[in-house]
Amino acid sequence: MEKENTWHEKLYCHTGQYFTIDKLLYQKKTTYHKVIIFKNSIFGKIMAIDDIVQTTEHDEFIYHEMLTHVPMFAHGQIKNILIIGGGDGGILREVCKHKKVEKITMVEIDIDIINLCKKYFPNHSCNAYEDSRLKLIIDDGLHFIQTTKEKFDLIISDSTDPISCGKNLFKSEFYSNCKNHLNKNGIFVAQNGVFFLQKNEAILTYKNLKKYFYDVKFYQINVPSYYGGMMVFAWGSDNIEFSQKNIKKLESSIKxxxxxxxxxxxxxxxxxxxxxxxxxxxxDES
Known part of the structure; x- marks a missing residue:
């Protein structure tokens, strides 16, 4: 039985994780999501959306650094970036570190998530929302990519899991539109869940991306607060050299x-x- 001071994640039907709530900070339904924010002695502040852990204060850097810097250093000449989702501001913070980036467009469906994260997770964005290169648009990601006339060097899809309004960002139509709005040698990356428990979703993403990109693969990370083991990020590009970067060249670029x-x-x-x-x-079997 669930205790009064614990919170149970409900992403999976037959398994999941529990967190002790040391202090409840916020619990309410926004226009699009059910949100809870609470303190935990291990992870610091935790935000869950629709009963699924989205981000924590203490391990967010793993997710945000890898979803941002892998494609940015792989490409090396990113000037114009589109972030879809990412209302907590972590991806935006990492993107803003790159001084050669000239323009950042961020599309988030729920303004309440942005405002809540500015209040409860200020270190996620570190004032990145004030960056003069940013154009913030409140809209559904699929609708935006269907209607924009702009093209980008990099598209980062930092979405929730494929439930509720997040489903739109896992559709074949979404990937097709992203491909059409990338410049030559552009890169598309997206969070794709924990492979062991979300294998079917990952395989579907793989099949759909294969329709539009020459080089399709996943790269992996381990984030302690994401239950079930190794998480994967989807990767799509027409330049196969980007995903095969030499370590020495990368070290030089980073330096x-x-x-x-x-x-x-x-x-x-x-x-x-x-x-x-x-x-x-x-x-391979897919």
């Missing part, structure tokens, strides 16, 4: 930026594209 990271480095970058055999078997 030139004078940026420092808590998780990301050149060896982590290259090794993240090597997947366990059970994943490779599942993708």
């Amino acid at each position: 030139k930026t004078k940026l420092s990271f808590n998780y990301y480095n050149a060896k982590i970058h290259t090794s993240s594209f090597y997947l366990p055999q059970y994943m490779l078997n599942a993708l």
Whole structure:
């Protein structure tokens, strides 16, 4: 039985994780989502949307650094970026570290998530919403990509899981429109859940991206607060060289930026594209 001071994640029907609520900070339904924010002694502040952990204060850097810097350093010449989702501001914070980026467009469906994260997770965005390069648009990601006339060097889909309004960002139609709005040699990346427990969703993404990109693969990370093991990010590009970057070249590129990271480095970058055999078997069989 669930105790009064615990919270149970409900992403999966037959398994899940519990967190002790040391202090409840916020619990309410926005226009689009059911949101709870609470303090936990291990993870710090935790935000869950629709009963699924979205971000925590103490391990967010792993997710945000890898979803941002892997494609940015792989490409090397990113000027114009589209972030879809990402209302907590973590991806935006990491993107803003790159001084050569000229324009950032961010599309988030729920303004309440942005405002809540500014209040309860200020270190996620670190005032990145004030960056003059940013154009913030409150809209559904699929609708935006269907109607915009702009093209981008990099599209980062930092969506919730494929439930509720998040479903739109896992449709074949969404991937097709993203491909059409990338410049030559552009890169598309997206969070794709924990492979062991969301294998079917990952395989569907793989099949759909294969329709539109020459080089389709996943790269992996481990985030302690995301239950079930290894998480994967989807990768789509027409330039196969981007996902096969040399460690020495990456180290040189990173050094030139004078940026420092808590998780990301050149060896982590290259090794993240090597997947366990059970994943490779599942993708090959698809």
